[in-house]
Amino acid sequence: MTQMRRCSESDLNRIRDFVEHLLANPGINSEPVIIGEKLIMNFIAMNTPALKKTFKNPQFFPKLEWQEVIELIFTDLYNRISADVLPRFNRFTDTSDLSFFDSLSGTGVVADDHRRTRLHEFVQMLFKDRNVRFQMQPVDAIFRYDAIDRYITAIFRRRGYIYNELVRVQGINLDVNDYINLTKVAVLIRSAANYRFRKGEGGTSSGLILDEVPGNRKSLTAYTESLAGSIMPLLPGIPVQVISIAIRSNLPAGMTGNEEALSRFIFILCSMFRTYRHLERIDRGADTPEKSWFGAARRNYSESGYDRRLIESLYMIAGDNNW
Amino acid sequence: MKFLLSRKFWEGFIIAAIILVLIQTFLDEYARYARWSVSARNWLLFSGFFFDLLFSVEFTLRSIEGAKKGSFLNYIKYERGWADFLSSFPLLFLYSGPSLFLFIHGGVHSGVASYAMLNVLKVVKAVRITRILRLVRIIKILGKIHNAESRMAQHHTAVAATTAVFTVLVVLMAWSGIVGMSAQGSVEKRAADYSRILTELESIASLNKLDFRNACEGLLASDRAVMKVSYKSGKKYERISADEFSKYYSEEDYIEVSGEFCSLTVSVKDIEGEIALHHIQSFFIIIAIVFSFMLIYSRHFVQTVSDVAHVLNSGFRKKDYNLMVKIRDEYREDEIYRLARFYNDAYLPAKLKKRDREKTASGTPLTMNELMNFGKKEG
Numbered sequence: 001m002t003q004m005r006r007c008s009e010s011d012l013n014r015i016r017d018f019v020e021h022l023l024a025n026p027g028i029n030s031e032p033v034i035i036g037e038k039l040i041m042n043f044i045a046m047n048t049p050a051l052k053k054t055f056k057n058p059q060f061f062p063k064l065e066w067q068e069v070i071e072l073i074f075t076d077l078y079n080r081i082s083a084d085v086l087p088r089f090n091r092f093t094d095t096s097d098l099s100f101f102d103s104l105s106g107t108g109v110v111a112d113d114h115r116r117t118r119l120h121e122f123v124q125m126l127f128k129d130r131n132v133r134f135q136m137q138p139v140d141a142i143f144r145y146d147a148i149d150r151y152i153t154a155i156f157r158r159r160g161y162i163y164n165e166l167v168r169v170q171g172i173n174l175d176v177n178d179y180i181n182l183t184k185v186a187v188l189i190r191s192a193a194n195y196r197f198r199k200g201e202g203g204t205s206s207g208l209i210l211d212e213v214p215g216n217r218k219s220l221t222a223y224t225e226s227l228a229g230s231i232m233p234l235l236p237g238i239p240v241q242v243i244s245i246a247i248r249s250n251l252p253a254g255m256t257g258n259e260e261a262l263s264r265f266i267f268i269l270c271s272m273f274r275t276y277r278h279l280e281r282i283d284r285g286a287d288t289p290e291k292s293w294f295g296a297a298r299r300n301y302s303e304s305g306y307d308r309r310l311i312e313s314l315y316m317i318a319g320d321n322n323w
Numbered sequence: 324m325k326f327l328l329s330r331k332f333w334e335g336f337i338i339a340a341i342i343l344v345l346i347q348t349f350l351d352e353y354a355r356y357a358r359w360s361v362s363a364r365n366w367l368l369f370s371g372f373f374f375d376l377l378f379s380v381e382f383t384l385r386s387i388e389g390a391k392k393g394s395f396l397n398y399i400k401y402e403r404g405w406a407d408f409l410s411s412f413p414l415l416f417l418y419s420g421p422s423l424f425l426f427i428h429g430g431v432h433s434g435v436a437s438y439a440m441l442n443v444l445k446v447v448k449a450v451r452i453t454r455i456l457r458l459v460r461i462i463k464i465l466g467k468i469h470n471a472e473s474r475m476a477q478h479h480t481a482v483a484a485t486t487a488v489f490t491v492l493v494v495l496m497a498w499s500g501i502v503g504m505s506a507q508g509s510v511e512k513r514a515a516d517y518s519r520i521l522t523e524l525e526s527i528a529s530l531n532k533l534d535f536r537n538a539c540e541g542l543l544a545s546d547r548a549v550m551k552v553s554y555k556s557g558k559k560y561e562r563i564s565a566d567e568f569s570k571y572y573s574e575e576d577y578i579e580v581s582g583e584f585c586s587l588t589v590s591v592k593d594i595e596g597e598i599a600l601h602h603i604q605s606f607f608i609i610i611a612i613v614f615s616f617m618l619i620y621s622r623h624f625v626q627t628v629s630d631v632a633h634v635l636n637s638g639f640r641k642k643d644y645n646l647m648v649k650i651r652d653e654y655r656e657d658e659i660y661r662l663a664r665f666y667n668d669a670y671l672p673a674k675l676k677k678r679d680r681e682k683t684a685s686g687t688p689l690t691m692n693e694l695m696n697f698g699k700k701e702g
Binding site: 043047059291 | 676686694
């Protein structure tokens, strides 16, 4: 903090201009903001020695220490990204009616305001972590392009294979709007699997994140159950079953059980929106982006960990709706 | 001034001239069918000559330019130079030029008629069908109208339309040659018919010792094609006044048939009108062919070939292009759709699998040089 106080207004303005300059690069500008941040971080990591010298030049930041410059750049980037992304998450967590969770938990009634406030804080906590934020890029895209609203509505309208899996086999019998909200909550929570909880804050006793857990079914099941249980106190009023769905949506289809269709559905959506780039105009003669993605995923399902029948059904839905 | 000398201006000027010449060609035929006045048709004659001259000059300049660049054959074969040629010099030398010559020298019916003039008229009438060659110019517009974004679609549509238009023109001209639909043949036949009729009438009058005029004028007057009967005695029968006749009848609209006691002025406007009607029909057939190619065929081609090729091209070449080709079931066994199915089912999934294996955002598009640009800009 002492170091930060040394920064003049002109230094801050220069940092802002510098970040602006980096973000204006066509290779970054064309990417989602969260990916853009990652690309800038990569650049700094790959060119640290050269940058240290360069930043000392008069036209850069001669009065600031290296660490100060990096902190200021990251802070400016975070401010920009959070201003772009968080309002979408907050709009959902602050205004949605999540009282249907009470009927699922069987552990009594929790004030919806309280539930939403804690969920809001939890999402902010995850988003502040740089690594988790990077993992939340598909979550941002899903919210940005209303993917859950669109697909769940279509699934409930069709009442086909996925509906049967989500409602009957999964055993979550909600109306369409509540199901949309439940799925959104699960999507927001799922990145907790990559959040390194501080001691006493939550998280598993091992202190591992999902990427560090051995990739066998037994270890993963034990880890996800443990993590879901440890997160539960941070999210009052959200049933552990839902937290478990969220955490297990990070696992490929082969690692989930038959009754975990919602986790597999979220896994597919997040995989798609990880590489999704919105197109203003689709070439004539080309299929729509989402149908194209599902079309290719139908061939790659086993290597990519997708549920084949879910993919097939989603391909039909995307095709029928011109998505 | 610069704009007036620019290639763009002249290209635009030529397109405008082509559209005007199409209108002129239609009006030229319609004027004959609708029996417009001679002065109106003379204006069309001048304008036709002007356009033929203009396109002949254009062809000459393009040929010279092509020869200088060593691409003359390329111009003739692939840039519709052949269409430029067919719709320029042949028309200028065989039709509009001789017609203007006849007009300037007063025509075959005037006192200055000569053997050479008769030959000119014969040529003009025999090759009247060549007027239809003006429609070849419509082919030139095809290359200029960018109704589709795809160059391939423009090219193929133009080739298909050109083939169709030219085939129709060749058939029409050949048919005219075979069946003798030209004005010259019909006019000569009419002249022979009336000459025979006149001879027979004169024979009848002589054998029966009748006054030819008293015996035959009623009969001749009942024929609406007979416009004038001029007796050797100097007396005349005129269906319409001399002023009206000169207003509506030009050299090519009537024939003179001479006999022992009189000469007949016989209208051939009906023959001209019938032929003009055929030409108008051909005109609309060709216009319809061109528009159907431009609107229907080009759309079909774009949807079933060039759009598919465009998506395949983007998918094969661009790293971030991940859209499937939309397969139309009715064409799924066409070669291009079989390729598209391979792209959808094998290439694209393999491409996406490879991309998924690469760690997202593992590198950076930024460079130190670019960073220095910030320094320079700020400095």
